[in-house]
Every structure is written in structure tokens, then in C-alpha cells.
Amino acid sequence: MSSERDTPFVTDDTQVQTETRDARMTGAGADNRFNSKLREAFGSSPFILTKFDQFMNWVRGSSMFMLQFGIACCSIEMMHTYSVKHDLDRFAAGVPRASPRQADVIIVPGTIVSKFAPRMKRVYDQMPEPKFVVGMGSCTISGGPFQEGYNVIKGAEEVIPVDIHVPGCPPRPEALIYGVAKLQQRIAEGESSPVTVKPYELEQFDDLEQDEIVEQLADQIDEDDLVMRYNWADSP
Amino acid sequence: MSLEEPTPEDGAVEVLPTEGDEIAELLGDLVVDREEHVNAPGFVIRPDSVQETLRRLRDEAGFDHLSCVTAEEREDRYESIYHLTSFDDRQREVSVVVPTTKDDPVSESAEPVFRTADWHEREAYDLIGIEYDDHPDLRRILLPDTWQGHPLSQNYDQDRPQIVTLKEWENPLADDHREDAGDTMYVNIGPHHPATHGVLHVKTVLDGEQVADVDPDIGYLHRCEEQMCQTKTYRHQIMPYPDRWDYASSGLLNEWAYARAAEDLNDIEVPEYAQIIRTMGAEFCRIASHMLAVGTFALDVYGDFTAIFMYAMRDREKVQNVLEELTGQRMMFNYFRLGGVVWDLPEPREEFFELIRDFLEDLPEAVEEYHDLITGNEILQSRTIDTGVLPPEVAKSYGATGPVARGSGIDYDLRRDDPYGYYDELEWDVITEDGCDNFSRLLVRLKEVEESAKIIEQCVELLEDWPEDERNIQANVPRTLRPEDDKEIYRAVEAAKGELGIYIRADGTEKPGRFKIRSPCFSNLQTLPEMSAGEYIPDMVASLGSLDIVLGEVDR
Ligand code: SF4
Numbered sequence: 084m085s086s087e088r089d090t091p092f093v094t095d096d097t098q099v100q101t102e103t104r105d106a107r108m109t110g111a112g113a114d115n116r117f118n119s120k121l122r123e124a125f126g127s128s129p130f131i132l133t134k135f136d137q138f139m140n141w142v143r144g145s146s147m148f149m150l151q152f153g154i155a156c157c158s159i160e161m162m163h164t165y166s167v168k169h170d171l172d173r174f175a176a177g178v179p180r181a182s183p184r185q186a187d188v189i190i191v192p193g194t195i196v197s198k199f200a201p202r203m204k205r206v207y208d209q210m211p212e213p214k215f216v217v218g219m220g221s222c223t224i225s226g227g228p229f230q231e232g233y234n235v236i237k238g239a240e241e242v243i244p245v246d247i248h249v250p251g252c253p254p255r256p257e258a259l260i261y262g263v264a265k266l267q268q269r270i271a272e273g274e275s276s277p278v279t280v281k282p283y284e285l286e287q288f289d290d291l292e293q294d295e296i297v298e299q300l301a302d303q304i305d306e307d308d309l310v311m312r313y314n315w316a317d318s319p
Numbered sequence: 320m321s322l323e324e325p326t327p328e329d330g331a332v333e334v335l336p337t338e339g340d341e342i343a344e345l346l347g348d349l350v351v352d353r354e355e356h357v358n359a360p361g362f363v364i365r366p367d368s369v370q371e372t373l374r375r376l377r378d379e380a381g382f383d384h385l386s387c388v389t390a391e392e393r394e395d396r397y398e399s400i401y402h403l404t405s406f407d408d409r410q411r412e413v414s415v416v417v418p419t420t421k422d423d424p425v426s427e428s429a430e431p432v433f434r435t436a437d438w439h440e441r442e443a444y445d446l447i448g449i450e451y452d453d454h455p456d457l458r459r460i461l462l463p464d465t466w467q468g469h470p471l472s473q474n475y476d477q478d479r480p481q482i483v484t485l486k487e488w489e490n491p492l493a494d495d496h497r498e499d500a501g502d503t504m505y506v507n508i509g510p511h512h513p514a515t516h517g518v519l520h521v522k523t524v525l526d527g528e529q530v531a532d533v534d535p536d537i538g539y540l541h542r543c544e545e546q547m548c549q550t551k552t553y554r555h556q557i558m559p560y561p562d563r564w565d566y567a568s569s570g571l572l573n574e575w576a577y578a579r580a581a582e583d584l585n586d587i588e589v590p591e592y593a594q595i596i597r598t599m600g601a602e603f604c605r606i607a608s609h610m611l612a613v614g615t616f617a618l619d620v621y622g623d624f625t626a627i628f629m630y631a632m633r634d635r636e637k638v639q640n641v642l643e644e645l646t647g648q649r650m651m652f653n654y655f656r657l658g659g660v661v662w663d664l665p666e667p668r669e670e671f672f673e674l675i676r677d678f679l680e681d682l683p684e685a686v687e688e689y690h691d692l693i694t695g696n697e698i699l700q701s702r703t704i705d706t707g708v709l710p711p712e713v714a715k716s717y718g719a720t721g722p723v724a725r726g727s728g729i730d731y732d733l734r735r736d737d738p739y740g741y742y743d744e745l746e747w748d749v750i751t752e753d754g755c756d757n758f759s760r761l762l763v764r765l766k767e768v769e770e771s772a773k774i775i776e777q778c779v780e781l782l783e784d785w786p787e788d789e790r791n792i793q794a795n796v797p798r799t800l801r802p803e804d805d806k807e808i809y810r811a812v813e814a815a816k817g818e819l820g821i822y823i824r825a826d827g828t829e830k831p832g833r834f835k836i837r838s839p840c841f842s843n844l845q846t847l848p849e850m851s852a853g854e855y856i857p858d859m860v861a862s863l864g865s866l867d868i869v870l871g872e873v874d875r
Contacts, residue, residue, distance in 0.1 A: 151513050155540055155871055156566035158517070159611070160650065163639075166632035181513045198463045199510065199518055199539040201485035206511050228559065231550065232543030233470045233477045234462065253650055285485060296480055300465055309485040316478040 136273065143187070143213065144175075144270035147263075150186035150210065151179035155193025157220040157253040164256040176263050183209040188266070190259070191245070194222040194229055195236040201311045204285055207243045215270065217262055218245040221252045228252065237318045241283050282317065285309045335381045337411050345380055346372060357583060357808035359412035361400075366419045366426035370453075373401065373415065373432040381405050382413060385433035385718055387809065387837035389822045390443030392472045397424040397449050399440075402809045402822070402837075406715055406729060409736035414809065419449060428454035435718035438845050446471040446545075461538035461874055471546065503531055506856065510539045514619055514860045517870035521847075521863070523856065530859050533848040537841075541874040548834040553581055553800040554657060557834075562651040564836065565814060565872040568607035568635065571600045571642075572814040574655040579739055580810040580821035581657050584802050590791040591741070592782075593659035598741040599778035600645060600654065602771040607638040608815035609722075609764040609771075612867040616761060617693055619864035620702050627692050634685055637678050644671055657800070659793030664782065675779055682772050689765060694758075703757035707850040707862030710755055717849070718842040721817025722767065723866055726760035728753040733813035745777045757858075757865040764867070799829050809837075816840050816867060836875050840868040 149171075153161070164171050171177040180186045183206045195203060207214070216239070221227030223239035230237060239245050246269065249262035289306040291297050304310065336342045339360035343350055346362060349372050354361030364372050376382040382403040389400040401415040419426050428451035429436035440451045441460040448469035451457055459466060463483045468475050509520040518539035524532040544560060551557045561573035575597060582589060589597075614631025618624060639649050644665050646654040654661055665671050693699055709719070714727045724731055732749040734742040750766040752759035804827035811820035817839025826832030843866050851859035 152511060153517055155517070155542075156563055156650065159566055159568065163632060163636070167629050168633070168636050183511075194540065194542045196539065196541055197466075197481060197483050198541070201483055202510055202539070205485060228563065229542040229544075229547060232546060233475070234541055234543050255649060288482075288484075291482070294480075296467060296482060299467065300482055303465055304482070304484055310482050311485065312480060312482050314480045316480070 140271050140273045144267040147176040147188050147215075147267070148178050148180050148186050149176060150183055150189040150206070151181050152189055152206070153192060154195065154199070155222065157192035157222070160253040160256055161190055161192045161219060161259065164259045169256040169260065171260060171263065174260060174264060174267070176267065183207070184211065186210055187213070188215045188217060188263075190217045190219050190263075191223045191239045191243075192219040192253075194227065195239055195242065196232075196234045197236065197311075197313055198234075200236050200242045200283060201285060201309070203239075204242050204283075204311070215266055216243055216245045216247075217259075217266060218248045219254060219259060219262070221250060224248050224250060233315075236283070236313075240281070241318070242281060244281065283311050283313060285311055335411070336379075342376070342380065342413055346375060349375075354414070354416060354807075356414050357806060358810060359402075359414050361414040361416050361807070363416045363418060366417050367452075369401075369415075369417055369427040369429050370432055373403070373429050376403055376413065376415070377432060380413075381407065382411070383407075383715055385429065385435050385439075386811065386818060387820050387822065387835070388429070388436060388439035388443060389809070389833070389835040390447040390449050391824065391833040391835075392447055396420060397447065399426055399443060399449055400807075400809075400822070401429060401436075402820070406724075406731050409731070409733060412809075414807075424449045425452055426450075427452050428457075430454055433718070434713075434716045435842055435845060438841065445469070448472050459538075461541040463538070470543075471549075510536075515863065516615060516868060519844075519863075519868070519870055519873070521859075523859065525856070528855055529853050530851050530856065533851050533859065535844055535847055537844070537870070537873050539874065540870045542871075544875040545834050545836060548836075549831055552829045553585070553802075553831070554796070554798065554829070557581075557831075558655060558657075559651065559653045562653060563871060564838065564875060565608070565816060565819075565840070565869045566650065567611045567815070567869045568639070568642075568650060569604050569815040569869075570650060570652040571597070571604045571646075571654060572608075572812065573819060574652065575601055575740070576810070576812045576814065576819040576821050578655045578657060579812055580808055580823055581800075583810055584806060584808045584823055584825065585657070585796075585800050587658045587796055588794055589659055590794055592785055592790050593792050593794075594741045595778050595781050595785075596645075596660050596664065596792070597655065598745075599775050599782070600642065600652075600660075601740070602774045602778075603638050603642055603645075605771045605815050606768050607635050607642075609768050610635045610638070612764055612815075613689060613693065613761065616861075616864040616867070617699070620699055620861050627689070630685070630688065630692070634682075637681075641674055641678060644674060656793055656796075658796040659791075661793075663790055663792050668783075672779055672783060675775065679772055679776055679779075682768070686765060686769060694762060694765065700758065702857070703761065703861055703865070704754070705756050705758075706854060706858040707757040707865060708755050709846055709850050713849055714755075714846065717846045719817070719846055720842065721813070721815070721839050722760055722763040723817065723843045723846070725749070725751045726763045726865075727755040733811055733818055737811070739812060741778070741781075742774070745774055747773050757861050760865040760867075801825075801827060801829050803827065811837065814839060816869070816872065817843060819872075838872040838875060840866075840870075840872045841875075844868050844873055 218239045226235045226237040229235045247262045247266045288304045288308045288310045336345050349364050349368050350362045352363035384404045384406050386404050387402040396418045399417045404412045417426050443449050445459045445461050504525045506523045509515040510518040520536040522534040548557050561577045562570040564573050610631045614628045617627040643649050646652040709727050711727045711729050714724050730751050747770045750763050752762050802825035806825045809822040811818045820837030822835040823831045824833040850862045
């Protein structure tokens with residue numbers, strides 16, 4: 084615009100602003116207090132060129148809302164991970180939300196038993212997409228020390244898909260942080276976890292295959308009630 | 320029904336029947352047969368005279384504490400065992416054994432005599448399959464309603480499929496209100512809810528804003544702890560499990576419960592040096608556990624995630640550092656062994672003692688801070704004083720123990736009343752508060768932290784001066800333990816939440832025939848409906864927080 088004319092005054096505000104800013108931030112004698120990572124990567128230009136989905140992945144990984152979800156012993160270590168000393172918040176992943184509808188990540192910290200699995204599935208279903216699951220502790224891998232129990236689900240993966248498994252009984256907070264960081268890395272790289280077959284699903288009672296136990300329960304359960312059927316004999 | 324204890328008239332000291340023969344005389348022909356358990360005399364009675372027997376024992380012999388109900392299936396019969404003791408003298412114990420036949424396992428309920436029997440008998444019905452006549456509400460408690468079979472009975476097939484429902488909950492009082500009295504409203508809290516401290520489900524019915532009915536629904540963390548212990552060997556395999564009962568860092572306290580029962584069952588003497596280490600470690604666990612209780616209580620009462628909760632966590636981290644030095648683990652210590660502990664204090668010892676001393680030095684200031692922030696805070700005071708009132712007679716009838724009982728003025732602490740470890744050699748006090756409300760329970764916990772610190776200090780002094788060649792950390796215990804067939808024992812310790820008891824019946828093999836856990840949280844939680852009837856929802860939540868339950872121990 085006006086810059087072509089040889090005028091003593093610069094009338095283009097934008098240009099003045101840009102120049103001033105560049106001088107301050109990138110030019111010689113730049114103020115070294117402007118030293119964010121972003122600036123290093125992109126310079127001072129107000130534009131970033133990236134693919135939108137890459138950008139979204141980066142955003143997702145860098146601001147994760149965790150579901151406040153305590154089940155068993157592991158949740159004590161999870162609380163320590165959120166609190167002073169370990170402070171998961173430093174890694175952009177520390178805001179525990181009480182409602183599944185506000186959460187991106189669910190850390191499953193403990194043993195899942197038959198009575199709880201349908202409720203956990205319900206909570207997981209209530210989280211908005213995209214959602215991620217960190218399985219914390221041996222119990223969510225295989226049932227852990229209670230693997231042989233009559234009432235214990237042999238791992239969270241039987242009910243919901245799991246992105247990251249953190250082994251340990253309980254895993255130390257450092258291990259959980261590592262697991263979360265790995266998840267962030269995967270998200271930023273746009274990797275998705277493999278689709279797994281979940282043997283235990285919520286289904287309507289009348290959709291179940293008719294057999295002995297279904298007949299026994301027929302007068303206790305309504306036909307359209309949601310149920311979860313456990314075939315223990317097929318469990319690992 | 321009177322819950323009052325018989326009071327000795329004119330100040331005359333009444334001698335209560337304690338010895339087996341005296342009790343037998345009191346019970347007369349109610350007794351069919353006699354047994355000897357390691358901890359107490361056992362009396363076999365008929366299944367239809369349960370109430371009469373228990374009432375007589377309670378009113379005439381002062382056995383006012385139904386500590387535990389154990390149910391089991393034997394080769395030829397079912398058995399319910401009522402472990403009775405007394406709040407005034409914990410060392411008086413008696414077991415009432417009620418056998419029933421295999422084809423008709425029905426016996427009379429003890430609920431009209433001891434309210435705590437309600438849940439204990441529901442559990443017995445759920446897991447073993449004994450039915451109780453006259454029980455107000457006999458349904459499953461730990462397993463889902465639609466479960467088939469009783470998993471701790473013999474011949475249970477663990478591989479059969481099961482179906483569990485996911486239903487909308489219904490208002491249990493919906494049809495109950497009078498025509499024009501207005502409706503009640505059902506509020507569902509949990510099983511996934513931040514205020515329930517885990518996976519507890521509280522079915523609440525409101526009348527206006529007041530709580531009309533509360534029904535805690537448990538079993539969302541029932542992970543078969545008893546089955547696990549029954550399939551493991553005494554010597555090494557059971558010890559890791561207690562850490563996972565009350566997992567709010569009470570590991571060593573729980574391990575002690577198992578160690579104490581199994582050591583008495585096998586006549587193992589623990590060296591003094593190991594007892595001191597145990598005592599010290601256990602008190603550290605108590606501090607960590609009470610810190611968590613206080614922190615989460617403040618979180619419940621005024622949603623304060625940033626200050627007090629973090630303070631509590633900070634102090635817990637310090638305790639965990641000490642425990643990690645000692646045991647190698649932050650939470651699941653697995654540090655006790657039958658006959659002692661697994662290894663000696665870490666070298667260099669001076670540094671370890673230094674670490675403890677630092678902690679003890681900072682503690683008074685930290686506790687002062689808690690008092691400033693919590694107990695001296697008017698908001699908290701107006702939320703907790705005179706809410707969740709639990710009168711002592713009610714607490715006793717529900718078998719409440721630990722800080723819950725002591726907050727209701729019941730002077731009952733197993734560390735003093737049934738001494739074990741090194742407690743009776745040390746100087747410390749049992750804390751009680753007479754307020755019976757949420758505030759008292761909080762105060763008891765904070766004061767107990769200071770008492771624990773006293774105990775630890777004395778232990779450290781003893782350990783420092785202990786001669787080097789007498790540091791005996793483990794007794795000589797055989798590789799395999801096979802207690803005699805049919806030897807039975809019920810032993811308890813004072814865990815962070817109260818009386819944690821273990822019943823073991825040996826069957827002549829290296830694994831227990833029956834392993835039953837008496838969890839303090841289970842009994843304490845039963846008082847919730849009593850405490851919150853007529854209160855507002857937030858007060859109910861505060862009461863729940865002040866009970867300090869850990870679902871791993873409630874459900875086992
Ligand atoms: S993995 Fe271990 S610590 Fe975690 S919930 Fe399971 S038993 Fe508890």
C-alpha cells in the first residue's frame with residue numbers, strides 16, 4: 084500500500100507493529116525473555132503452517148483432562164502422582180475432572196470385579212471422543228494378584244480398549260508419569276491403538292444366547308435390561 | 320430391647336463369668352457341646368437358640384461386642400461362629416458355634432441382639448449360603464443380586480458363566496409414603512463418585528432436603544481376598560495379600576493382623592528386637608493412613624483440593640520415604656514374616672535414624688498447621704460439629720471400633736487392651752473424644768498422629784541402643800507350617816481403622832481351611848444410615864468422610 088510512496092511518515096500500522104515486534108523478538112539485541120519453545124520453532128511470525136489434524140493431535144496431547152476415577156490400591160499412587168512432589172500437571176495432564184463428560188483420559192487404577200465392570204463400561208461410554216485409556220497396575224493387565232478370584236475380571240482389556248499399560252503393583256508415580264508421557268507421544272504422532280476384541284459387552288438380556296443360566300434368571304431380569312455376561316471358563 | 324449394659328449395683332465389683340466353666344453354667348442347657356479355640360472357649364448351641372444365648376451373654380456376662388461372624392462349610396455341616404468379646408475388657412472372649420445341617424442350613428439371626436450381625440449374616444448368606452431366620456433383609460451383599468451359587472461353599476464351580484445387570488436404580492421408598500405426605504426423591508451416589516472414597520454406591524432417598532433413607536451398596540471391589548488366602552500357604556504366600564486389604568498405606572498394620580493370628584496358631588515367639596521394628600513401622604503406617612483420612616475429609620467438606628489435601632500428601636510422602644527405606648516399597652511392603660521381619664534396618668543406621676528424627680521434629684509444626692487450617696476453621700466447625708452424631712450405645716451395637724468408636728467416647732484400643740508387639744512397654748495414651756460427631760472423629764485422628772509419633776520416638780531410642788549381637792530379626796520358623804487339624808483361632812490387632820481380626824481354621828495342610836477377615840471398615844460403614852438419618856446430603860457426605868472407609872477392606 085502506502086509503503087511504495089516515498090513519504091517521511093510510515094502510515095501502515097501493521098508494518099510498524101511487525102517491525103517493532105521483530106526487532107524486539109528476533110533482531111539483534113532481541114529481548115531474551117521471549118524464549119518459548121514455540122518461538123524457537125516458528126520464529127515470530129504469527130502464522131503456523133501445519134496440517135490441521137497434526138495440530139489437533141498436538142493440542143490433544145498437550146492438554147489432557149483426566150477422569151477422577153479411583154478403584155483400588157493403585158488409586159492411592161495415582162493421587163500421589165497428581166499431588167505435590169510428582170505433580171503430573173507439569174506434563175500438561177493433571178486436571179482431574181469429576182465427570183466423565185469433561186474428561187479425555189481415564190486412568191483405570193485397580194482391580195475390576197464383576198459388579199463394577201458394567202458401571203465402568205458405562206462411565207467409559209459417557210466420555211466424549213476422542214478418549215484414551217491408561218491401564219494402571221497389574222490388575223488391569225491380567226487381574227494381577229487376584230487373577231484366580233471367582234469375581235475378578237482378568238484385565239481391563241476384557242471390557243474397554245486400553246492404550247497404555249503401566250505394569251507394577253502398584254506402579255510407582257514415576258512409572259505412571261512415564262506411561263502418560265508415552266500416551267501423549269502416541270497421540271501427538273497420531274498413532275491409534277489397535278482395535279481389540281472385548282469379550283464382555285453390555286447387551287440386552289433377550290439378545291443373549293438361551294442357555295441354562297439365562298433360563299434361571301429369566302424371572303429376575305427384564306428382557307430389555309442391559310446385562311454383561313461373563314464366561315469365566317473362556318477367560319485367560 | 321435395651322442396649323444398656325448391666326451396671327453393678329452399689330458400686331460392688333461384679334465378677335463376670337469369664338472362664339469356660341462359668342460361662343457354661345450361665346448358659347445351662349443351651350449348650351449342646353463344647354470346643355476349645357486357641358483364643359477362647361467355644362460353645363456349640365442349637366440353631367434356634369442363637370438370640371437367647373447371645374442375649375444372655377450380653378446382658379449377664381457383659382459380652383457386649385460382637386466382633387465378627389464367621390461362616391463356613393465343613394464336610395458334614397455348615398457353621399456360623401459368633402466371636403464375642405467385651406468393650407471393657409478385650410481379653411475376655413467367647414465363641415458361640417452354631418452348626419446347621421447340610422440340607423437345611425437355616426439358623427436364627429442375631430440381628431435383634433446385635434445390629435452389626437445384619438451385614439455379617441448377609442455376607443455369610445452371600446458367600447457360604449447359610450440362611451438366617453428372622454433376619455430383616457437377607458439378600459446378597461458383596462456379589463451382584465443375579466449371581467448364581469455361593470462361591471466359598473464346597474463344590475462351587477468357578478467356571479460357570481454369570482450374568483450381571485446394569486439397571487436404573489429405583490427409589491426403595493417410592494410406594495412407602497402416605498397419600499398426601501409429598502414425594503420422596505431418590506439420589507444415586509456412586510459407585511463412581513468423588514465423595515465416596517472409592518467404589519461405594521450409596522442409595523439415598525431424600526424427603527425435602529433431609530435424608531430419609533441411606534443404603535450403602537458395597538461389593539464393587541470384592542476381589543476374593545478370603546479365597547486368595549485360603550489357596551495360599553501360611554509361610555510366605557499369604558503375607559503379600561494383607562497389604563491390599565486396607566491399601567491407604569496401612570500395609571504393616573494389616574500384615575500384623577495376619578502375623579499375629581498365624582504366629583499364635585503355630586506357637587511362634589517373635590524376638591523382641593523384631594517386635595520393636597514392627598511397632599515402629601506400624602505406627603508410621605498409622606500416621607500415613609490418618610493423614611490421608613484428614614486430607615480427604617477436608618476435601619469432602621469444603622472441596623479444598625489445593626491446600627489441605629496437598630499438605631496431607633506432602634506429609635505422607637515423607638512417611639512413605641521412611642517406609643521405603645525400611646521395606647523397599649512405597650505401599651505394598653510385604654515386610655513382615657511369620658516370626659519377625661524380613662530384614663534389619665537399612666545401613667547406615669545413623670542416616671536412617673536421622674531421617675526419622677527429621678520427620679519427628681517437623682511433625683508438631685505440621686500438626687499445628689492442620690489445626691490452624693482445619694479444626695480451627697469456622698466453616699469446617701459449623702459443618703462438622705453436631706453432625707453425624709453416633710451415640711456410644713449405637714456404636715457398640717454396630718461393632719464400631721477404632722477412631723469411630725473413640726470419637727464416641729468409647730475407650731477401646733487393642734494396643735492397650737489386648738497388648739501385642741511392644742506397645743505395653745511404651746508410654747502413650749489412648750485418645751477419646753466425647754462429642755460423638757464428625758468433628759470428634761477428626762480430632763481423634765489428629766491427636767492419634769501425635770501419639771504415634773511418641774511411640775516411634777521411643778522405638779527409635781530403643782533401636783539405637785540395642786546391642787549389635789542381639790539384633791535378632793526372625794525366630795526360627797520351619798519352611799512349611801502345618802498346624803494341627805481343626806485348630807481354630809480368632810485374633811485381632813488395632814489397625815488404622817479399628818479392630819482388624821483374622822479367623823483361621825487349620826485343616827492339617829499347609830493352607831488354611833477357612834480364612835476370614837473381620838474388617839473394621841465393614842462394621843464402621845454400617846453406622847452410616849444411623850448417623851445420617853434426618854441430616855442434609857452434605858452432612859451425610861461429611862459423615863462418610865469421617866468414617867474413613869477404604870473399599871478394599873470393606874469388600875475384601
Ligand atoms: S495392581 Fe496391585 S496395587 Fe494396583 S490395584 Fe491391583 S493389587 Fe492393587
